Amino acid sequence: MTSADTGSSRGSVGVAPDGSFQVRFARNLPAAPAGVWARLADPAALAAWLPGSRIDARVGGEVRFDFGDEGAAVGEVTRADPPADGSAALAHAWRWDDLPPSNVEWSLEATTDGTRLALVHRDLTEQPAREFALGWHMILDALRLAIDGQPTEAAWEVDDAVTAAYFGE
16 A cells, blocks of 8 residues: 555456456546546646656547656557546557557546546456556556645555555565
8 A cells, every 4th residue: 555545445456257357446536527637638737647658638649658667558549538427538558568458448427526537457467467456556546646736756655565455465
């Protein structure tokens, strides 16, 4: 667990009906869907909490998550539904080094006190799924800190409890 969050924010790694692995997260965020969407789709807003990353939030737009020495994921937006009627959706391909391609889906639903964000990363094999789960956990912690107007550095500090949750160590 990072200092930015509680155990209830932990995601899950599971097996889809087709036998592939997937990572799932659900987070309640204290911002309207339009504000959360802006943190993903506006280049300056995204760079403020996830440096080196960009999402061109239109179908066919480029996606790049650059983690420096850890590597980079690239892809293309396959669905972009900006906030309307209290919901929004964004989906994109995810290609990481020599792993098989996979897909990420973000959905935003308005709640009485903000937004329910659901993230699903599909079409994975087991080991990358576990590693990506930890990465998404940190990314979503950073997003929450940014929404709260806090520095995001704490999101990248992983302690033993988080590592054990994703890797069973």
